[in-house]
Structures are given as structure tokens and as C-alpha cells.
Amino acid sequence: MKVTIKLFAHYRIGRFREAVREYAPGTSVRAGIAELRFNEPGPGVILVNGTPAPLDHVLQEGDTVALFPLISGG
Template sequence: MKITVKLFASFQKGRFTIEQRDYSELTTVAEVVRGLAIPEQELGIMLVNSRHVKLDQVLAEGDTLALFPLLGGG
């Protein structure tokens, strides 16, 4: 199935900004994150089709997954 993956801020370094990728049925957000070598403790916001999700969210054909790192500031 085709999923659009969007990476933001530091997650783009050495990767990509937006890419359409093929995944098998029943793939979860966690599996995509692991496949991109993004440490789970660095994840801030995860959205599927503009809705907040957790790592165990199962993706479906045509979904758009957006991954944002934790943001620091002060």
C-alpha cells in the first residue's frame, strides 16, 4: 500500500521532506519510524491524515503520516 510520509525539522537531515513509500498491509506508525531509524524518544507529534495518533496506529492505503520531533525552546 502507498503511504505519504512527511518529515519535519531535524528528522529531514539525511532523509527526505516528503516521500510516497510502499508498505505492507497492517503496517503501524512504529514500524515506519523504526524503518527510518528515528529514535522513538525523539518523537514529538505523530499525525495520520492530520489527526494525532500513537505508535500502534495501523496505516491504510493512501494515508499521510507526518512526524515531528520534540521541540525545545525557552
């Protein structure tokens, strides 16, 4: 199945802004983004089709996953 992955902020460095990836049916967000090898524990915010989703959310054909890192500042 095809899923669009969108990366934001420093996640784009050395990667991509947006890409369509092919995943097996039943793939979770966690498994789908494992190939991106984030150094930190994982994305701060995950949106699937514009709605917040957990790492264990099972992806569906045509989903769009947006990944945002945790950002701190003051």
C-alpha cells in the first residue's frame, strides 16, 4: 500500500520533505518510520490524515503521515 510521509523542521535534513512510500498491509506508524532512523525517541507529534495518532496506529492505503520533532524554546 502507498502512504505519503511528510517531514517537518530538522527531520528534513538529509532526508526529504515529502515522499510516497510502499508498506505492507497492517504496518504501524512505528514500523513505517523505523527506516528513517530518528536519533531521538521518536516524533513529538504524529498526524495521520491531519488527526493526532499514536505510534501503534495501523496505516491504511492512501494515508498521509506528518511527523514533527519536539521543539523547545523560550
